Amino acid sequence: MDKKITVGVIAVIVIVAVVAGYISLGSSIPGTGNATLTDMTGRTVHVPGEVTSVLATSPPVTNIVYMLAPDKLGGWNSNLTADSKKYMPEKYQNLTVIGGWFGTYTGNPETFIAANPSLILDDVSVSGNSSSAAQISDMQSKMGSISVVAVLSSTNVTNYTPSIQFIGKILGEEGQANKLISFYNNVSKTVNSTVSSIPENEKVTVYYAEGPSGLQTDPSGSSHSQLINLCGGINVAQVAVKQGMGMSQVGMEQVLSWNPEIIITNDKQFYSSVYSNSSWKDVKAVQDKKVYLAPTSPIGWFDRPPGVNTIIGIPWTAKALYPDKFKNLNMTKLTKEFYSDFYHYNLTDSDVQDLLNNQMS
Numbered sequence: 001m002d003k004k005i006t007v008g009v010i011a012v013i014v015i016v017a018v019v020a021g022y023i024s025l026g027s028s029i030p031g032t033g034n035a036t037l038t039d040m041t042g043r044t045v046h047v048p049g050e051v052t053s054v055l056a057t058s059p060p061v062t063n064i065v066y067m068l069a070p071d072k073l074g075g076w077n078s079n080l081t082a083d084s085k086k087y088m089p090e091k092y093q094n095l096t097v098i099g100g101w102f103g104t105y106t107g108n109p110e111t112f113i114a115a116n117p118s119l120i121l122d123d124v125s126v127s128g129n130s131s132s133a134a135q136i137s138d139m140q141s142k143m144g145s146i147s148v149v150a151v152l153s154s155t156n157v158t159n160y161t162p163s164i165q166f167i168g169k170i171l172g173e174e175g176q177a178n179k180l181i182s183f184y185n186n187v188s189k190t191v192n193s194t195v196s197s198i199p200e201n202e203k204v205t206v207y208y209a210e211g212p213s214g215l216q217t218d219p220s221g222s223s224h225s226q227l228i229n230l231c232g233g234i235n236v237a238q239v240a241v242k243q244g245m246g247m248s249q250v251g252m253e254q255v256l257s258w259n260p261e262i263i264i265t266n267d268k269q270f271y272s273s274v275y276s277n278s279s280w281k282d283v284k285a286v287q288d289k290k291v292y293l294a295p296t297s298p299i300g301w302f303d304r305p306p307g308v309n310t311i312i313g314i315p316w317t318a319k320a321l322y323p324d325k326f327k328n329l330n331m332t333k334l335t336k337e338f339y340s341d342f343y344h345y346n347l348t349d350s351d352v353q354d355l356l357n358n359q360m361s
Helices: 003-024 059-068 109-114 132-142 161-171 174-195 223-230 252-258 268-274 313-321 331-342 349-355
Strands: 034-038 044-048 054-056 119-123 148-151 205-209 262-265 291-293
Touching: 044 119, 044 148, 054 059, 059 119, 059 161, 059 174, 119 132, 119 161, 132 148, 148 161, 161 174, 174 223, 174 313, 174 331, 205 223, 205 252, 223 313, 262 268, 262 313, 268 291, 313 331, 331 349
Parallel strands: 054 119, 119 148, 205 262, 262 291
Antiparallel strands: 034 044
């Protein structure tokens, strides 16, 4: 065969193969009404052609679904507190509580199956410590005929985009996914462009105070304290990273020796007492009145859980650490936009001030 013809035939075969492969993604399987997709671990998964209800095995992925397509969310992983419900439309407050696999919790597969979702999303990096393949295989065996779709890294604050895009495509909400990614990229770019120019010896030191006593924390490297490093702070906690729920116990003497310039907490009880508690009076952050209470309604801005809910926490944390460098960040405007677009709730100015605890705007 002529060499040119041979090359041409091969080229046609390659093109046909590529197109055929592309078409197989998301196309119907004849006679089943189902479609196929490739999940984030590379598995080929059969799912319903129309996805109407989704459950997730952990809060970070559940929160992505709520932000992108709340009417397709089939349940929460835990009971919502009064604080969680405060800025959430009523129709989403009473969804079924299905449990899940996260932190120290172990879910009940029967509860998931009984809810009869179109599919189940499982971030294997959150729901277990075993290898991805073994983890997802085990989860699929628990869920019977309901397809389990693997998601990766929904808690990596430096790289939320792939999981948002992937879930947006499954839900048929690519436009909403792109809007969330655009907001994320804009605030990240603004913060990164400033903190990248701060010399190491000029960065502020930060302690993340957790629990009502403030004597639990998460060090650098923990998924629960990522915003400190992202926003140019130095996490003073010198303890081992604790997996799952985190929250390493520390002593008051340790905190005094670390003597942070800034304290961030999401515990209202600790925040309400820290300035009157004599144990904390010698800590520099307390003396300088630089203890900041991170908003937690409907979902934590700084942590609990880690995930896309902390996107609005990026500019908030940057302003807490370097107020003089981030005067251009308008938290009132950003907060209203984020809540309207992704929490499906329109805030008043008073709501925003309540959320921000009158600490910054």
